[in-house]
Amino acid sequence: MHPFLLDLSEFLLDTIFPIHCLGCGEEGPLYLCAECIVSLERVRLQNCIMCHKSSLDGITHNTCATQLSPIQTLSLFAYKDNRISRAIILGKYKFVPAIYAELGHMLALFLKEKYDLSQADFIIPIPLSPQRKRWRGFNQAEIVAAQISINSNIPLSKALIRNKNTKTQKDLNKKDRLENMKGSFEVSAKANLKGKHVLLIDDVLTTGSTLLEATKALKEAGVTSVICVTLARD
Numbered sequence: 001m002h003p004f005l006l007d008l009s010e011f012l013l014d015t016i017f018p019i020h021c022l023g024c025g026e027e028g029p030l031y032l033c034a035e036c037i038v039s040l041e042r043v044r045l046q047n048c049i050m051c052h053k054s055s056l057d058g059i060t061h062n063t064c065a066t067q068l069s070p071i072q073t074l075s076l077f078a079y080k081d082n083r084i085s086r087a088i089i090l091g092k093y094k095f096v097p098a099i100y101a102e103l104g105h106m107l108a109l110f111l112k113e114k115y116d117l118s119q120a121d122f123i124i125p126i127p128l129s130p131q132r133k134r135w136r137g138f139n140q141a142e143i144v145a146a147q148i149s150i151n152s153n154i155p156l157s158k159a160l161i162r163n164k165n166t167k168t169q170k171d172l173n174k175k176d177r178l179e180n181m182k183g184s185f186e187v188s189a190k191a192n193l194k195g196k197h198v199l200l201i202d203d204v205l206t207t208g209s210t211l212l213e214a215t216k217a218l219k220e221a222g223v224t225s226v227i228c229v230t231l232a233r234d
């Protein structure tokens with residue numbers, strides 16, 4: 001589309017559908033206004049992704065770690081804050097990628113402030129199946145990952161691919177989720193990730209089965225270490 005038309009259509013959309021903050025309802029340019037976004041409930045104690053018990057900085061316990069597990073898992077927001085859950089659900093089902101950019105920006109600042117990310121070689125989002133990406137038009141994890149990449153100068157890689165259409169995980173228990181995810185990721189044959197350190201990005205951490213399965217695929221492709229990072233934790 002011509003840039004002018006693009007501006008015009010954005011202007012018309014903003015005029016017809018003004019944005020209201022999901023937290024306080026104030027009209028403004030953002031889905032979460034500056035005041036609300038800083039007051040969102042944050043995760044106070046990070047957990048080990050394997051046993052879900054608390055662990056300093058989300059480091060995977062020695063006793064839980066395997067050759068194919070992530071070394072650390074960090075989440076910023078508490079999903080139980082209903083402003084967060086509403087924002088994440090609305091973004092996904094009403095097709096509003098801008099919400100993920102706003103939240104992703106916060107996640108990028110959090111990571112920069114608290115952790116030394118200079119060791120990371122690539123930022124890799126959890127991919128959607130091509131079918132689901134076509135339907136939604138965007139991958140929310142990719143938008144969050146792009147924000148971290150912009151803020152840290154660590155390159156974004158799309159080397160991880162989804163090779164089967166998994167059932168939606170929503171109604172499955174932890175064991176069935178792991179089973180459902182089995183073999184659903186692979187690393188592009190063109191990518192060389194041998195010896196690399198990767199930040200793996202997703203929107204919400206629930207049982208961790210998606211992140212664990214993706215980590216496994218990355219490590220089997222030669223990745224040295226994986227740190228999982230999510231916007232929110234359930």
Ligand SMILES: [Zn+2]
Nearest residue numbers: 021024033036
């Ligand atoms: Zn607000």
Ligand SMILES: [Zn+2]
Nearest residue numbers: 048051061064
């Ligand atoms: Zn553990």
